[in-house]
Amino acid sequence: MKLKSRYWRILLHYKQNIFNNTVSLIDDQKFFLSEQGKTDPANELEATLTGLFQSQEEEKTEEHVRCRFPARSKWLIDTLSIDQTILPPVVCQELDDALEHVKPRSTVLIFPGNHNNSPASMFGHTLISIEGQYDSRLLSYAINYAAHTDETNGFSYAVKGIFGLYPGYYSLLPYYVKVREYNDLERRDVWEYELNLSKEETLRMTLHIWELRDMASEYFFFDENCSYNLLFLLESGRPNLNLTDPCRPWVIPIDTVRIVEEAGLVDQVSYRPSKATKIQALAQQMDRQETLTALEVIDQQLSAEQLIQSDLSREAKIRILDVAAETLEFRYYREDVERETYRKRSLTLLKSRSQLGQVEEGFLDLTDPGRPDQGHGSNRLALGPGLWDNDWYQELRIRPAYHNLLDADQGYLPGSQIDFANLVLRLFPERRKLQLQRLDLINIVSLSPRHAFYHPVSWKVSTGFQQTIFDDRDDHLVYQLNPGGGFTWGDTQAMYYGMVETDLLLSGRYRDNFALGLGATVGLLASPLPDWKVHLSGRQIWYETGDQHRSMEISFKQNWRLSANSSVELDLNRQRSFSNYITDTTLLFNLYW
Numbered sequence: 001m002k003l004k005s006r007y008w009r010i011l012l013h014y015k016q017n018i019f020n021n022t023v024s025l026i027d028d029q030k031f032f033l034s035e036q037g038k039t040d041p042a043n044e045l046e047a048t049l050t051g052l053f054q055s056q057e058e059e060k061t062e063e064h065v066r067c068r069f070p071a072r073s074k075w076l077i078d079t080l081s082i083d084q085t086i087l088p089p090v091v092c093q094e095l096d097d098a099l100e101h102v103k104p105r106s107t108v109l110i111f112p113g114n115h116n117n118s119p120a121s122m123f124g125h126t127l128i129s130i131e132g133q134y135d136s137r138l139l140s141y142a143i144n145y146a147a148h149t150d151e152t153n154g155f156s157y158a159v160k161g162i163f164g165l166y167p168g169y170y171s172l173l174p175y176y177v178k179v180r181e182y183n184d185l186e187r188r189d190v191w192e193y194e195l196n197l198s199k200e201e202t203l204r205m206t207l208h209i210w211e212l213r214d215m216a217s218e219y220f221f222f223d224e225n226c227s228y229n230l231l232f233l234l235e236s237g238r239p240n241l242n243l244t245d246p247c248r249p250w251v252i253p254i255d256t257v258r259i260v261e262e263a264g265l266v267d268q269v270s271y272r273p274s275k276a277t278k279i280q281a282l283a284q285q286m287d288r289q290e291t292l293t294a295l296e297v298i299d300q301q302l303s304a305e306q307l308i309q310s311d312l313s314r315e316a317k318i319r320i321l322d323v324a325a326e327t328l329e330f331r332y333y334r335e336d337v338e339r340e341t342y343r344k345r346s347l348t349l350l351k352s353r354s355q356l357g358q359v360e361e362g363f364l365d366l367t368d369p370g371r372p373d374q375g376h377g378s379n380r381l382a383l384g385p386g387l388w389d390n391d392w393y394q395e396l397r398i399r400p401a402y403h404n405l406l407d408a409d410q411g412y413l414p415g416s417q418i419d420f421a422n423l424v425l426r427l428f429p430e431r432r433k434l435q436l437q438r439l440d441l442i443n444i445v446s447l448s449p450r451h452a453f454y455h456p457v458s459w460k461v462s463t464g465f466q467q468t469i470f471d472d473r474d475d476h477l478v479y480q481l482n483p484g485g486g487f488t489w490g491d492t493q494a495m496y497y498g499m500v501e502t503d504l505l506l507s508g509r510y511r512d513n514f515a516l517g518l519g520a521t522v523g524l525l526a527s528p529l530p531d532w533k534v535h536l537s538g539r540q541i542w543y544e545t546g547d548q549h550r551s552m553e554i555s556f557k558q559n560w561r562l563s564a565n566s567s568v569e570l571d572l573n574r575q576r577s578f579s580n581y582i583t584d585t586t587l588l589f590n591l592y593w
Contacts, residue, residue: 375411
């Protein structure tokens with residue numbers, strides 16, 4: 001009996017902990033037949049083997065080991081060459097019905113991009129689609145692993161997620177439900193990675209998925225998350241894969257995609273743009289007259305029939321009807337339009353649109369942003385010299401996650417920033433001083449351009465520690481909490497934004513130990529060239545509570561991408577705090593992995 005079989009350890013999700021002891025990552029006791037099964041693979045194997053030879057109780061037919069744990073049972077029977085004629089007869093009706101309904105045939109790894117407005121999806125997400133009897137992928141089934149929570153506060157979610165305070169569950173549901181959630185409700189583009197798992201391997205994985213339903217395990221934000229746990233499923237389908245062992249201490253969804261790609265599992269990749277992406281692409285092609293006409297159609301001031309009879313060109317009519325139909329569906333999914341109203345108006349728009357025929361290839365100029373797994377790595381190391389008020393320094397930055405406004409956007413949401421645990425150290429050689437310049441516990445920015453058909457709110461929130469200039473012209477470490485909100489205009493090539501914000505600074509060097517202010521930031525984020533990004537911003541804060549003073553900052557930052565995982569960055573910063581003016585210049589080489 002192969003007590004040390006890797007496949008047995010995969011099926012039970014066994015790993016070595018920091019004390020080199022074997023422990024399963026599944027925490028639900030229902031997942032084990034032995035009381036010691038969570039930490040004793042041999043004991044669990046023996047209990048499973050015993051269960052194979054037990055008779056099936058009539059009132060508990062689905063609780064038999066061969067029904068509850070079909071993957072484990074099949075492996076034991078095959079490995080030990082057990083003659084199934086000597087086993088008690090077992091009927092697993094629920095399992096048989098599920099397999100007949102799904103008919104697992106092939107496997108697709110799904111990657112929806114990041115969504116800043118959802119705490120659980122700030123870093124993107126991964127799930128697996130099981131392709132079955134239908135040709136349409138939308139009719140397949142998706143396997144999802146996620147924390148069970150209704151939390152909407154991003155900071156609270158991050159803290160609880162870091163310490164494993166949420167239970168995580170696997171779930172199986174129709175793929176079109178997830179597409180609607182990601183593509184339509186959350187405005188997230190989706191990439192579909194078709195894997196080369198065979199029909200037999202897909203079936204083997206599906207049997208293991210059946211074993212995991214309703215089983216809880218502690219969800220950890222950076223390691224035992226949606227990405228890491230899905231790797232076990234792929235290993236259960238093809239046991240010679242080794243996807244979980246090489247993982248770094250933290251695993252972000254895009255890292256999972258890269259691990260799968262490096263393992264040679266990807267056959268081809270499909271891009272599924274979100275409804276908001278389609279609407280924005282149509283809006284950018286429309287002139288002012290078309291935009292105004294489209295708004296009239298959307299607001300029912302102009303009927304689709306009247307539009308068809310107008311003097312506008314065929315191409316203009318197509319754009320107007322397409323954007324009207326997409327916008328109506330988007331509003332319906334967001335529950336801004338009632339179901340019956342949506343059905344009637346949608347039918348009218350589609351009937352009018354059908355009169356105009358098919359469009360030529362390339363009519364909708366929807367640029368594929370490029371495969372996410374070929375973008376920059378989520379970890380960043382930066383090193384370079386700088387000059388602070390005529391004082392030279394060497395700067396080191398380490399960021400374990402995830403993406404900055406200046407980083408290349410391929411694979412990431414343009415206008416988004418999520419810096420987590422960004423550590424900045426400075427060494428001043430002449431003063432022989434090493435200081436913590438900045439520690440961003442979390443720094444999120446969401447710039448969402450507004451256009452005629454969609455009016456999102458942009459926002460930001462950051463908290464952490466930073467060096468701040470005081471009235472003695474020296475800088476000291478303070479704690480900062482800085483939320484804000486406003487609007488963004490433009491497109492992915494150039495975004496103009498303005499935000500009103502509050503700023504709370506805590507330090508024993510302030511009068512009353514704090515300063516609370518109100519102000520605003522305006523800025524321009526642009527990409528003059530494909531590999532060149534610039535960010536110009538100005539910020540003014542009036543601190544009227546606590547230690548009263550003013551703060552002003554103007555910065556010009558630019559980043560040149562040298563390769564997918566390297567760049568050169570130049571930061572120019574001029575700031576005023578109290579009555580002091582300081583110029584800070586930094587030149588950095590960024591390395592991503």
